[in-house]
Amino acid sequence: MTTALQSLDAFLESPESRRDVTRAVRVLLDAARSMIVVFGDAQTAAALVAVLAKTYPAKNIHGGLIEVNPTRLTTMPVQAEARDLADVTPTQVLRSMLRQDPDVIALTNVDAESAPLVLQSAFTGHAMIVGVAASSVEAAVEALTLAEPGLAGHVRSSIEVAIEVDTGRIRRVFRGTQEVVSARGQVMREALPMPAARGPTHTPRFAPPLTSLPPASLQPRVAFLPVTSAAAVARSSIATTAAFRPAGSTWPLCRACQQPLSHVVTLELSALPAPLTGGDGLAQLFVCSHGCDTTTEAAPGVLAEVVTGATEQLEAPPEAHIDVCAPGAIVDFVRFEEDPLVEGNDHRPLRCDKLGGWPAWEQGDAWPLDDDGxxxxxxxxxxxEPVLQGGKSAGWDFEAAEVVPGERPSVVLDPNSPRHFNSLLSGSAVAFLFRGATSGRLAFRWQTG
Ligand SMILES: [Zn+2]
Known part of the structure; x- marks a missing residue:
């Protein structure tokens, strides 16, 4: 698949030497909110407008690319083939689109018929990318304001980016009246806008370092897929907001940030199927979901313990709630046998939520050791990593002249590979709760791929 940058590069004659020009245009396009005018020879201008529309940086927009002779419409972001609409004029398509309040409209060639509507669109808050057959910015302004010359000053000041093209290449680029790319192809970096901050603001968390440990033995181990039910009640549960805790206690807090820990799992050891069955007590794992240290069972953001004695059910404070799929009491254990991960063998332990079996290491063995070694x-x-199902991208229904909104995919639980936790640790981690056969102690580790 070609990237947006490569598509723009391909438009240019000598991609390598003009990479800076390509990048500058992308940065300007990303920051522009009103008019982007591509002027020069009509054919090159139209081709560049189409490339800019198809590689438009923002993805959460709706809009369309209108091509002329014959009239064709491509929705933005691009999801489908262009639709031929030979029996309507580009202006009619533009008018129809405007009823849906699009974010961006690209029109490959502005003519006397479409110019007034292009201006109206730009003045009413729609980002416009238009191609104009003109030899200068001034000539482009003139072409756009033929019907109303009095608007020339206003139009000139609303052109955010002007790109001069010439026989298949970008010649000069202006941001407002400021030259960003000179006729010699030099990019004035100081003229480029500062990129806006993007993406998540949380601090990424990294998996703890590996320790070197003895090699695994190779027999299959019995493992179980947990089956949860939100309606049922059982002392073993996954990610429920209520948990059995020592009688008289309060909801556990993170020892670093003092916020409530999130309940990951409670296992009633005596009720587990053989060979996992243990003595009395509840093995419990709680983890801080606010970015604190969760590297091992000893970290301040982890509580891994076996609770014995009298318990009572506590309800988690809202701050402890996490993004989970199908939390609930464990009502069944689906048994299977699992081979360990062997070098050069593609048979891997299941990478899902499970009891027993072999750890699906992401970065190699990191077994914790019990007191006896x-x-x-x-x-x-x-x-x-949630399993996503369904969902639809947004589209443009021309007959109804409306945008068909997209649908978000839903998170589902795959019964053959259940994954309840969408983003507890890093969003792509595998975490392990271990139990020492001699001491009965619990240990906690996690890794990312
Ligand atoms: Zn914390």
């Missing part, structure tokens, strides 16, 4: 056994594994 023996490897602890895997009690519970959770794997992040």
């Amino acid at each position: 023996a490897r602890m056994e895997l009690l519970f594994q959770l794997a992040e």
Whole structure:
């Protein structure tokens, strides 16, 4: 698949030497909110307008690219083939689109018929990318204001970016009246707008470092897929907002940020199927979801303990709620046997939420050791990354002259590979709760791929 940058490069004659020009145009396009005028020979201007529309940087927009002779419409962001609309004029398509309040409209060639409507669109807050057959910015302004010459000053000042093209290449670029790309192809970096901050503001969390540990033995191990039910009540549960805790206690807090920990899993050890069955007590894992240290069971953002004695059900404070799919009481354990991960073998332990079995290491073995030096056994594994299903991208219904809004995909639980936690640790981590056979202690580790 070609990237947006490559598509723009391909438009230019000598991509490597003109990479800076390509980047400058992309940055300007990203920052522009009103008029972008491509002027020069009609054919090159039209081609560049089409490329800019198809590589438009913002994805959460709706709009369209209108091509002329014959009239064709492509929705933005581009999802489908262009639609031929030979029996209507570009102006009619533009008028029809405006009823839907689009964010961006690209029109490959402005003519006397479409110019007034192009201006009206730009003045009413729609970002416009238009091609004009003109030899200068002034001539382009003149072509746009033929019907109303009095608007020339206003139009000149609303042109945010002007790109001069000439026989298949970009010649000069202006931001307002300021030259960004000179006729010699030199980019004035100081004339480029500062990019806006993007993306998540949270601090990424990195998996803890590996320790070197003894090699695994190779027998299959029994494992179980947990089946949860939101309606049922059981002492074993996954990601429920209520949890059984020592009688008289309060909801556990993170020892770093003092905020409530999130309940990951509670396992009633005596009720687990063989060979995982243990003595009395609840093995519990709580994790801080506010970015604190969660590297091991000893980290301040982790509580991994076996609770014995009298318990009572506590309800989690709202700050402890996390993004989970199908939390609930564990009502069934689906048994299967699992081979360990062997070098050169593509048979991998299941990377999902499970009890027992082999750890689906992402970065190689990192077994915690029990007091007697023996490897602890895997009690519970959770794997992040939600399974998404359905969803539709937005489209343009020309007959109804309206944008058909997209639908967000929903997070579903795959019963053959359940993953309850969408983004507890890093969003793509596999985490392991181990139990020592000798000490009965719990250990916590996690890795990312
Ligand atoms: Zn914390």
